[in-house]
Amino acid sequence: MKFIFSIIITSILPFLSYSQSGIIKGTVKDKLTNEAIIGANVVLVGTESGTSTDIDGNYIIERINPGIYNIQVSYLGYETVSQYEIEIQGIRPTMLNFELSENAKQLDEIVVKAASFKKTAESPVSLRTIGVSEIKRNPGGNRDISRVIQSLPGVTSTASFRNDLIIRGGAPNENRFFIDDVEVPVINHFATQGSSGGPAGIINVDFIREVDFYSGAFPVSRGNALSSVFNFKFKDGRDDRIGATMTAGATDIGITLDGPIGDKSTFLVSARRSYLQFLFKAIGLPFLPTYNDFNAKYKYKIDKKNEITFIGLGAIDDFSLNSEANDTESKQFLLDRLPVNTQWNYTNGLVYKHFGDKGFTSFIISRNMLNNEAVKFLNNEVNNPANLILNYKSQEIENKLRVETSQKVGNWEYLLGAGYEFVKLNSSTFNKIFTGAGAEDINFNNAISLHKYGVFANISRKLLNEKLNISFGLRVDGNSYSEDMSNPLDQFSPRVSASYQINDKLSLNFNAGRFYQLPPFTSLGYTANGQLINKANRIEYIAANHLVSGFEFNPSAGSRITIEGYYKTYSNYPFLLRENISLANLGGDFGVIGNEPVTSTSEGRTYGMEFLFQQRLIKGFYGIIAYTFGKSEFTNANGQYAPSSWDSRHILSLTAGKKFGKNWELGVKYRYQSGLPRTPFSADSDLAVNWDRNLGGIPDYSRINTERNGAFGALDLRLDKKWFLKGWDLNLFLDLQNVTAAAVASNFLILDRPLDENNKPIGGPIIVNPNANPNEQRYLIKTINDDGGTVLPTLGIVVSL
Numbered sequence: 001m002k003f004i005f006s007i008i009i010t011s012i013l014p015f016l017s018y019s020q021s022g023i024i025k026g027t028v029k030d031k032l033t034n035e036a037i038i039g040a041n042v043v044l045v046g047t048e049s050g051t052s053t054d055i056d057g058n059y060i061i062e063r064i065n066p067g068i069y070n071i072q073v074s075y076l077g078y079e080t081v082s083q084y085e086i087e088i089q090g091i092r093p094t095m096l097n098f099e100l101s102e103n104a105k106q107l108d109e110i111v112v113k114a115a116s117f118k119k120t121a122e123s124p125v126s127l128r129t130i131g132v133s134e135i136k137r138n139p140g141g142n143r144d145i146s147r148v149i150q151s152l153p154g155v156t157s158t159a160s161f162r163n164d165l166i167i168r169g170g171a172p173n174e175n176r177f178f179i180d181d182v183e184v185p186v187i188n189h190f191a192t193q194g195s196s197g198g199p200a201g202i203i204n205v206d207f208i209r210e211v212d213f214y215s216g217a218f219p220v221s222r223g224n225a226l227s228s229v230f231n232f233k234f235k236d237g238r239d240d241r242i243g244a245t246m247t248a249g250a251t252d253i254g255i256t257l258d259g260p261i262g263d264k265s266t267f268l269v270s271a272r273r274s275y276l277q278f279l280f281k282a283i284g285l286p287f288l289p290t291y292n293d294f295n296a297k298y299k300y301k302i303d304k305k306n307e308i309t310f311i312g313l314g315a316i317d318d319f320s321l322n323s324e325a326n327d328t329e330s331k332q333f334l335l336d337r338l339p340v341n342t343q344w345n346y347t348n349g350l351v352y353k354h355f356g357d358k359g360f361t362s363f364i365i366s367r368n369m370l371n372n373e374a375v376k377f378l379n380n381e382v383n384n385p386a387n388l389i390l391n392y393k394s395q396e397i398e399n400k401l402r403v404e405t406s407q408k409v410g411n412w413e414y415l416l417g418a419g420y421e422f423v424k425l426n427s428s429t430f431n432k433i434f435t436g437a438g439a440e441d442i443n444f445n446n447a448i449s450l451h452k453y454g455v456f457a458n459i460s461r462k463l464l465n466e467k468l469n470i471s472f473g474l475r476v477d478g479n480s481y482s483e484d485m486s487n488p489l490d491q492f493s494p495r496v497s498a499s500y501q502i503n504d505k506l507s508l509n510f511n512a513g514r515f516y517q518l519p520p521f522t523s524l525g526y527t528a529n530g531q532l533i534n535k536a537n538r539i540e541y542i543a544a545n546h547l548v549s550g551f552e553f554n555p556s557a558g559s560r561i562t563i564e565g566y567y568k569t570y571s572n573y574p575f576l577l578r579e580n581i582s583l584a585n586l587g588g589d590f591g592v593i594g595n596e597p598v599t600s601t602s603e604g605r606t607y608g609m610e611f612l613f614q615q616r617l618i619k620g621f622y623g624i625i626a627y628t629f630g631k632s633e634f635t636n637a638n639g640q641y642a643p644s645s646w647d648s649r650h651i652l653s654l655t656a657g658k659k660f661g662k663n664w665e666l667g668v669k670y671r672y673q674s675g676l677p678r679t680p681f682s683a684d685s686d687l688a689v690n691w692d693r694n695l696g697g698i699p700d701y702s703r704i705n706t707e708r709n710g711a712f713g714a715l716d717l718r719l720d721k722k723w724f725l726k727g728w729d730l731n732l733f734l735d736l737q738n739v740t741a742a743a744v745a746s747n748f749l750i751l752d753r754p755l756d757e758n759n760k761p762i763g764g765p766i767i768v769n770p771n772a773n774p775n776e777q778r779y780l781i782k783t784i785n786d787d788g789g790t791v792l793p794t795l796g797i798v799v800s801l
Helices: 002-015 132-137 145-151 276-282 329-337 688-694
Strands: 022-030 041-044 050-052 058-064 067-074 081-088 098-100 127-131 175-179 208-214 228-234 243-248 252-260 265-274 287-303 306-321 340-355 359-377 388-409 412-435 438-463 468-479 492-501 506-517 542-556 559-576 598-618 621-635 641-643 650-660 664-673 712-725 728-737 746-751 781-786 792-800
Touching (some): 022 067, 022 081, 081 132, 127 145, 145 664, 329 746, 329 781, 542 598
Parallel strands (some): 022 098, 175 228
Antiparallel strands (some): 022 058, 041 050, 041 067, 265 287, 287 306, 438 468, 492 506, 542 559, 559 598, 650 664, 728 792
């Protein structure tokens, strides 16, 4: 590691002869009214640097040595606020705005004790706020938020190369994502339709200011979620001049531009393209993925009381096969099985915010679309129509409008809002499959539309000399798909939260609520004989009851210890009639889920305990210790509870880092996870009719999750070196994922093909089992053990101008 860095540093030393100081500036305003707070104290904690806001609420601190700082703001009558681990660069001013909330206890004097960790009346538990510095430096995170949160309690991962988020035992399709109040359904490349995962994130980390991650106690304005909600907050573009950031890593290259457009508006735009296809072809892999993504933000401040924000996000993904990479049995298996896939998606949204005397009102309008196509031919004979196995085309289009207002009347704070969505689903499916019921050719086209609507409200206040903070909320949702889901009162979603401050360092927190989520669009649109099958099956909203309680202890300003227990029950979960399993067991692989007959008859339960110790950056050190014990179970075909695919009993994550002199930083992360359940293969996997259609073994779902993979432990390292130079900043980093090459031993079935003396497949016809029943043609197959781990190194460079 040092040798590589030494070569790079030596080669660029002649260009590193100048340095510069940094600037931080921004505004301090009332959170509800957006009125400027004049004379607020702004200080860099641990330094002698500080200032006060002017008549417009603006502040600026100059001549700061570039680095990471904690910023604190205080003012008489308001709660003191701190933002931690803020990076101040030399090349560009750091823009940091503060919103302060009134506090009656601080009318007589300023109490300089800031809450280090975010807690709201609605969400006093299960809320973690992640800053951009934490995302960028996370070992093994590779600047991807979906990997970074695996350092937190309650988060389970699947394959190391995917971003599936399994939160507190729930399926990957139970998560929702928002950017500056705009809902973004797809945040990953090559997304699994009907779920949320994929191998790489779309969101540009250089846009992010912070992320609020809710693993429970969801705000009432964030509907249609059962396991988690992510609120991404993008930073504003710089307001002094046009700037640029260029990044290059092991898999992609990108550029970000930001700057002012006139006196009242700023912009951020970025584009990124992968070069994985060249790397994979050079090393002889059988698949060649290419991805592109685009991020944009534009903000226009009309005046002190009105502002408009535009958010744009999009991706174009292409997945092709490398037919020349067939020199091993496993590569030949992948060539035979993987489809050619093309996918693109976008989200565009406008947010208009108006501030009044006692609060603010937001209007959010957005449109998002996912286009997904997949084609597969038997033996990849694309010129032989008779060998077509899969031809899938689908579009999901959503047009959304949401209005919400937050106000304060006396000691009460309330939120009111409503939402409307118009949804279109277009799908064309041809698929030859084989299940326990036999061979089936699925062939249908559909085009449906539906209206979604919802209303929500929340009210909160502090009692008992502000030691007790209580919140009551409710939400109702409905849609026009069927009479079974049209009445919003049938989806009545109440929730209650409470937090009691036992003393200055210890609090007891609680939340209980009922939450609803619409089944996947793929299930709603499934058609046979011109009929919406699942409408006839009376599919319903999925329901979940949450109960969460715990303690939070803050031993010092930048540290906390939390212990939380959770219990969740599910009802009306889609039950897949072909496989006779709950949909909750799927979503952790590529493809499409839910595109088949279902009934709303599955039930589930997840429960566990979580421990978290977090130390923010203090005196050059930071660290996180997270442990989760949990169980996840859903009903099987017999109506009995069985472990779900996400039933990882023990999860341990240790993350630590140290900042050294001359802007060096070293981080390390170790993650241990007990084995996830797996389902054994069916004895009918070798049937020729199965292999010619499914191109692989079929799970025996009558024994779902009766086996379990081995435990997995991985060590990640990251080394950063930064220079703050005259006219530009430079960051070099080396990120090593899975340093010990750990792997989860797994088995899969392949055709037993003839091999040459080098164990390379010779090709030719598939070998038929001569000992099989003459009335059942079966192929010779065998099991391959895939227990080899891979070290994933990334040498990256970030240049800021």
